[in-house]
Amino acid sequence: MKPLFFYDKSHFLFVFFLCVLGWMSPIASLANDNSTVYWPFFSYPPLFIVEKDAPPSGYCSDVQDLLIKQLPEYRHVKFSAAVARMIQDVADGRHVVMVGPVKGPGREKVMMFSIPMRVSFLSHLIIRAEDFEKLGGGPDLSLREMMRNPSLTFGRMRHAAHGVANDAILGEFPAHDRTEYISGADALPRLMLMLDIGRVDFILWDPVVFAYNAKKLGYEGRFTALPVRELKSTIEAGYVVLPRNEWGQSLVKRINSILRREILSGRMFEIQSKYIPESIMERFTEAYDEFVVGPAAKDVEAQ
Numbered sequence: 510m511k512p513l514f515f516y517d518k519s520h521f522l523f524v525f526f527l528c529v530l531g532w533m534s535p536i537a538s539l540a541n542d543n544s545t546v547y548w549p550f551f552s553y554p555p556l557f558i559v560e561k562d563a564p565p566s567g568y569c570s571d572v573q574d575l576l577i578k579q580l581p582e583y584r585h586v587k588f589s590a591a592v593a594r595m596i597q598d599v600a601d602g603r604h605v606v607m608v609g610p611v612k613g614p615g616r617e618k619v620m621m622f623s624i625p626m627r628v629s630f631l632s633h634l635i636i637r638a639e640d641f642e643k644l645g646g647g648p649d650l651s652l653r654e655m656m657r658n659p660s661l662t663f664g665r666m667r668h669a670a671h672g673v674a675n676d677a678i679l680g681e682f683p684a685h686d687r688t689e690y691i692s693g694a695d696a697l698p699r700l701m702l703m704l705d706i707g708r709v710d711f712i713l714w715d716p717v718v719f720a721y722n723a724k725k726l727g728y729e730g731r732f733t734a735l736p737v738r739e740l741k742s743t744i745e746a747g748y749v750v751l752p753r754n755e756w757g758q759s760l761v762k763r764i765n766s767i768l769r770r771e772i773l774s775g776r777m778f779e780i781q782s783k784y785i786p787e788s789i790m791e792r793f794t795e796a797y798d799e800f801v802v803g804p805a806a807k808d809v810e811a812q
Contacts, residue, residue, distance in 0.1 A: 542604065543756055544582070545583065545604060546583045546584070546585050546586070546760070547586050547587075547598075547603070547604055547605045547606070548577070548586065548587045548588070548605075548606055548608070549587075549594075549595040549598070549605060550565045550570060550573070550587060550589060550590075551589060551590060551592060552694045552695070553694075554718070554721050554725065555717070555721050555784035556568060556570075556718065557570050559589070564587075565587065568781045568784045569627070572608050572626065572749075572777070572780060576606075576608075576749070576767055580763065580764075580767075591692065591694060592666075592669065593668040593692065596668060599619070599750060599751065599752050600619040600620065602753075603752060604756055606751050606764075607750040607751075608626075608750075609747045610670065610748060610750050611670055611673075611745055611746070611748070612673060613672075613673065613676055614670075614673070614676050616670070618753070620750050620752065620753055621750070621752065621757045621758065622749075622750055622761075623750070623764050623768055624748075624765050624768055624769065624805055625746030625801050626748060626749055626768050626777065626801060627747040627777075627781055627801065628746065628797050628800055628801060629672075629745050629746065630716050630789075630796075631671070631742070631744060631745055632675050632714055632715055633713070633715075633719075633736055634652065634655065634711050634712075634734070634735050634736075635704065635716075635733070635734050636710065636711050636732065637704060637705070637707075637731065638731055640710070648736070649736045649738040650711075650735045650736075650737065651737075651739060652675065652678050652739055653678055653681070653739065655711055656678075656679070656681075659687070660710075661711060662688070662709045662710050663709060663710070663712070664688075664689050664691065664700045664703050664708075664709030664712040665689070667691065667696075668692070669696075671713045672740075673745075674737075674740050674741075675713060675737060675740070689708065689709050697718075697719075700712050700714075701723065701726060701728055704732065705728065705731060705732075713737075714734075717786065719732070719734060721784075721786070744796045744800060746804075749761075749764050749768070751764075769805050769808055769809055772802060772805040773805055773806065778797060778801075781797070782794070782797075
């Protein structure tokens, strides 16, 4: 396997050196380098767990490592980047491979998606626990009604996808003047604080990711996650995402072959399930069989 390098924003001298050369990022010279794969990561536990002086971990990071080991003919570079930058790099055709994204409006026009490789619980509406009764006290909430309510402010991570159905509803409110946008790697902690102090009244987030981070940051028990009433299903698949060009088309075939083997062997389940809270393990297992194992088995049959 060719060398694996890590790039992090804290490496100031390295960044300075690249800028002197005229490079704007560690992937600026990708166009003529078909032998290198760039793997972005950002702090988003438990998908990507980024801690000081340690390589990234988390189940999407572990899948990156699994793929890297089985693509020895490439040089691999892991680098830290904001979500918006990752998406733009893939859309621009750079040799970037993202692990974990869900499908969203317009993405399939500029990105290639692997076979499904993980279960993503669709974004739930997250509210303050103290507001549960005030907002109806029911088993779910209407996203449309929340967006239309003039007394409620929505907190949103810029460029984030919340699943096709949720994004379609949000698309009905293109000029929503009660939305607070947040960007950057620390968007979730900032949104949690804004929700806790009342600056925003609800957000949309994956309940597994939110629960993991709420416990870690000391907010356990302060918030309630409720399904979006308009959705028929609260689960969808996540994918490995590549640029929609000749390079991406070639590599996605290799990646799909690896994913099929590792999914059907049970190894992918082992990687992901260790990060899932016990309280939803049964639901996760059923969803994984339906959304990941089933498509992989059908893909084998179609070969």
